[in-house]
Amino acid sequence: MSGPTVRDVAQVAQVSLATVDRVLNNRGGVSAKVVDRVKAAVAQTGYVRNLAAANLSRRRIYRFCFVVPSGDTGFVALLHAALAQEQQRLMEEQVLVQIVPTKAFDVEDQVAALRDLDCDAVAVMANEAPEINEQIAALKTSGIRVLSLVADLPSSGRDAYVGPDNVMAGRTAAEFMGRFTANRGTILMIAGSLAARDHSERLLGFRMVMQERYGGCTLLPAGQGADDAERVERIVLDAAKAQPLAGIYAIGAGNRGLVRAIGTLDPKPVTIVHELTPTSREALRTGTFDLVIDQDIRAGVIAAVRIMRDLTEATTPPADAGRIKLNIYSRENIQ
Amino acid sequence: MSGPTVRDVAQVAQVSLATVDRVLNNRGGVSAKVVDRVKAAVAQTGYVRNLAAANLSRRRIYRFCFVVPSGDTGFVALLHAALAQEQQRLMEEQVLVQIVPTKAFDVEDQVAALRDLDCDAVAVMANEAPEINEQIAALKTSGIRVLSLVADLPSSGRDAYVGPDNVMAGRTAAEFMGRFTANRGTILMIAGSLAARDHSERLLGFRMVMQERYGGCTLLPAGQGADDAERVERIVLDAAKAQPLAGIYAIGAGNRGLVRAIGTLDPKPVTIVHELTPTSREALRTGTFDLVIDQDIRAGVIAAVRIMRDLTEATTPPADAGRIKLNIYSRENIQ
DNA sequence: TTGTACGCGTTATCAT
DNA sequence: ATGATAACGCGTACAA
Secondary structure (H helix, E strand, C coil), rough: CCCCCCHHHHHHHHCHHHHHHHHHHCCCCHHHHHHHHHHHHHHCCEEEEEHHHHHHHHHHCCCEEEEEECCCCHHHHHHHHHHHHHHHHHHHEEEEEEEECCCCCCHHHHHHHHCCCCCCCEEEECCCCCCHHHHHHHHHCCCCCCECCCCCHHHHCCCCCEEEEHHHHHHHHHHHHHHCCCEEEEEEECCCCCHHHHHHHHHHHHHHHHHHHCCCCCECEEEEEEHHHHHHHHHHHHHHHCCCCCCEECCCCCCCHHHHHHCCCCCEEEEEEEECHHHHHHHHHHHCCCCEEEHHHHHHHHHHHHHHHHHCCCCCCCCCCCCCCEEECCCCCCC | CCCCCHHHHHHHHHHHHHHHHHHCCCCCCHHHHHHHHHHHHHHCCCCCCHHHHHHHHHHHHHHHHEEEEEEHHHHHHHHHHHHHHHHHHHHHHCCCEEEEECCCCCCHHHHHHCCCCCCCEEEECCCHHHHHHHHHHHHHHHCEEEEECCCCCCCHHHEEEEECCHHHHHHHCCCCCCCCHCCCCCEEEECCCCCCCHHHHHHHHHHHHHHHHCCEEECCCECCCCCHHHHHHHHHHHHHHHHHEEEEEEECCCHHHHHHHCCCCCCCCEEECCCEEEEEEEHHHHHHCCCEEEECCCHHHHCCCHHHHHHCCCCCCCCCCEEEEEEEEECCCCC
16 A cells, blocks of 8 residues: 555565665665666655655654744744744744844944854845855855855855845836836935845846836936835935926835825825735835835745755756745735 | 744743643643743744754645646646646645546536545546536545636536636626727627637626626627537638628637637728637737737736645635636737 | 654675 | 564453
């Protein structure tokens, strides 16, 4: 009833369990002739290794860290929630995840967090800075696998990146901005910080498509809101004073300030933002925001853990395993 | 190094392993006093059950069936591909899935497929018909758990539904249709069959939002394309002869015919379709289609298996476990 | 009501 | 180079 086991393979190949194990996990020390015999037996019996038994036997515990900005609102709050939600399931699968909160935008703090890390692999969401890159290189030297989360750190030598294609995110925002504004009027773009790779990439993609296909719109220079509600609000109000705004593309956080500012504008600009948080969800519902481009951070966490497991097992993860889909939400498909 | 085990709990609680097991899986037959002692011990030691060991020990093999329409194009092809792709991973987790192909729209064939089923649970994608409902009831009587896939069968008494909210899907399509057409012009809607619940629900949702907010558009009576490319093409061409089309909402399959028809139209109508297939993907890229509303069928398959496992284990699955997200694709975020 | 002992399929440690 | 055998943590007959 149950599938074939190593015992069946051993019997067919006329060898012992230990030899089958050596071939299966290619540990070497087996004559070529026997290797072939075992492989043939595997094929013949249709053996597939039982992961549960394997994990049980070697009783390995995976220790993973998530080094992510602290914060109790917006996207990072969702990230922390997703992490918490996965904890239970992960514990049962013998993976221990430790969350190391850092100060957002504080490179020094982030480097410090990365310094004394004791684990098999780490997922890090951080700024793009030379110090960070150095520290990641040091981690890798000490045998810890590293992946970048949400914002890539391509020149750090990280083993993988888990997150969306942020250029694509920006391009998508532009496509809808062009259509919703009927290719007319002035557009305000607000990033958090252009030093954050995800933000600069989104801006890049947005500009590309607006130039390619929606030349009827005028782009203002990009504002930098530092992911801060007050600053975002100020930027919008200042820009709206100079000319009417047909559209706003908010690249980073600080959406509560955006909502406040838009409440004072007439006519209301077409507004496209990122990340489906309680704030943006409510703003969609009331019509303050027109579109939300979301990265499913829960899927991201799951993918990250899976990749970290693969990396520590030295099995190369699937090429697109880290690509998180971009979900587009309008007022009608919020869930 | 490894976490606490049942032995630790047993030792702390001063009972045997069997008693701990009885409490953990509440099988009854344990005095209240001892139950408390064990629970306290669990809390004290921080015990979490090792899933691998549990699955290994009880060596249960789950046998699930997918009764789905056959087909080598469009959405059902994606479904079959998703199923095939999951097979490997599922085998390792001790679940055997058997795919039972049926003739699309052929109720008699679908009933026959459901008749002689030997498994723990079945996921069925079928038409809404009394015979189907009866057969599902019979399955349930014989102890097989049943869930409806993609299109719900609410009056069948199925244990669960895995699929998107199709009313929401239709509403979403309308929201974008209204915006993309700037709330002007004539809209053609094409369903496959109004007897298919998913199609009628989408139509309902679409009509609701168009009436609520986009009254500037005129809706033609819904055509029925039977998910057939030729018929879909004919419907579009006939409608376009009578008046220029500002928009087309294609609810079901047959998108290759839609592409052909649109190629002859000038100006090109705003076109919104369902399911990201090779055809619709290409049409998005070339600008023939403007929006694709997709249900992630791979996520659906994964969710279905998980729910079937829960159902056969008699552990009630999470309330929203079967809700598949609707993903919106424009030419810029195809992946 | 409670406890004992064995088996699940794989890995790892010995010994040969 | 190969084999025998004892864990790993949990579930479950069976015994008491």
